[in-house]
Amino acid sequence: MNRIFLILTVVGVPLSVVGSLMHWPSTLLFLIYCLTIIALASFMGRATESLAIVAGPRIGGLLNATFGNAVELIISIFALKEGLVAIVLASLTGSVLGNLLLVAGLSFFVGGIKYKVQKFNVFDARHNSGLLMFAVLVAFVIPEVFSMNMSEGERFSLSAGIGIIMILLYVAALYFKLVTHRGVYQSKNEQKAHEEHEEPEWSGKMAVLVLLLSTIAVAYISENLVHTFDTVGEQFGWSELFIGVIIVAIVGNAAEHASAIIMAYKNKMDIAVEIAIGSTLQIAMFVAPILVLISVLFEERMSLVFTLPELISMASAVLLAIVISNDGDSNWFEGATLLAAYLIMAIGFFLL
Template identity: 75%
Template sequence: MVNKIFFLLALVGVPVSIAGNIMHWSQTLMFGVYCLTIISLASFMGRATESLAIISGPSIGGLLNATFGNAVELIISIFALQAGLTEVVLASLTGSVLGNLLLVGGLSFFVGGLKYKRQTFNVYDARHNSALLIFAVVVAFVIPEVFAMDMDEGRTFTLSIGTSIILIVLYLAALFFKLVTHRGVYQHKGEQVEEHEEPEWSKGRAITVLAVATAAVAYVSEALVHTFETVAESFGWSELFIGVIIVAIVGNAAEHASAIIMAYKNKVSVAVEIAVGSTLQIAMFVAPLLVLVSLFLTEQLPLIFTMPELIAMITAVFLTIFISNDGDTNWFEGLTLLGAYAIMGIGFYLL
């Protein structure tokens, strides 16, 4: 039933989005249409990556989901950079970190915990990811902020470029470590369960759906970016709130849906891989890549966040680490993460 609704939304939303963009219909109205269209397209991406996760295993499946889910975020951010909306871009990166760790992780643990009293996942992966989260957010995001206090704009951007290159190199090294040199070394017993589940789509069809949906999302995302200023004025929203909450939720809808479905099916290892893996990809690949891309645009993007953004991300990282480091979760821990996200959402709305 839900899949049929998303199919109809995509079937109607894509042509309406194209027509509205070409004929310049009301931007406030089209903002809602674009968001619903992206979310419906993201549902297809989620179903495709779920099939690939069954075929490839939790680690690679989670990585694929994070990659294609973050492709939406990357596309929206590049168009926003071209439009000179650097505050929206930085805010959307913050929102992705908070959304993946607190909203996606929280909903996954909560929904899965309602069905199962206790869910376990790979504790070794959790500890490995914890160290990377601290490096990516607490070290690589905070250090430039501290040093930038005594630097001019030129040196601040140079520091951002250096930090970005290091982040990308370490991210690629982490993938090589996890998927090549140490693949299967830290195996979790629960990952051997349900090996006989059949994927909804074949590998070829799933990849085709991902490619087509991503292309459609790219077009709609460009149109969505041009509505931000009008919507902000109409509803009294700040660029910070649009980036942290609205863009982040819409841009990461694929991971949201997939992670929750996986947790409900007691595949919490995949759900954790999606939530945390997507966060790491945002912090260690998407954010630094945007800094490097901005070299070729009129508006440069320094890796400097506001203090509320930094504090919120650091809090989310440590709360997630404390909850997930034992490799065990339940619905109450999920509710705790959701509560933290709600408090931060209220704070960003009122700023």
């Protein structure tokens, strides 16, 4: 399988560059870009696994989420520059739904088919639950409620203030998990992994280099992929909202999606959960606020004011994910439940 992904990468990256320069048909480019991103995602998954063995599942999962979300951040900045604020907000919604329902759901389902019950760090799950409640149910709902009778300038000021607080709390959360309380809430899986002394495929430096190069390639291809959405959307009947919430979010996070599922299949659930939940927190508490602050540089500023369907969908996803993950174990049926919720919301956004 690794050889197939290597061939797809070696062939796909040059074809992606040549195709974009020579303006090949959008449908053909769409297919080439998607296959190449999937192939590159496999390298990111292998690099994450090596980093997790060298530095632990928290740091491995965090680095995977960070490099994966860097792609979405780049795509969103390009979209903000073009004044596509609605699509950026929709893609942020899609990332939250995609990570909590699609990624976690597929991870639980795929891993659950191979293993009856899979365990992960219950302390991390409960810690993340509080942050998820804050990030979505407080920081995203509050601007919607308070901005009803505000001017556009006041909405942006409120969003910027909330964004700064979210970034500070996110940095504090990382400091808590990786510095002051590192190893305090260690799961049995982590203890067992330390005892087994598994050999990584790549060294720490090599794994980071592979992650960095893969991210740069994915960012370039993803940015070109966005330009094919209009044509492909017209051919398949996809609305702008559906493209933002479902398509852009899936493509922008394809790398970390694949990594989490691979980790779950190998029964490394601490890493899989860290990627899915950690990526959601990073999107909500860091990427979204950063985009609000960056939007000052462009003509149209972005406020953290989502539509009602987006807010209700995100709140539902958070509550369902918390209920399912708070016990520290998973099975295929819980994965199927999360996937069913994602499909229901996808149908809703498609028809909206």
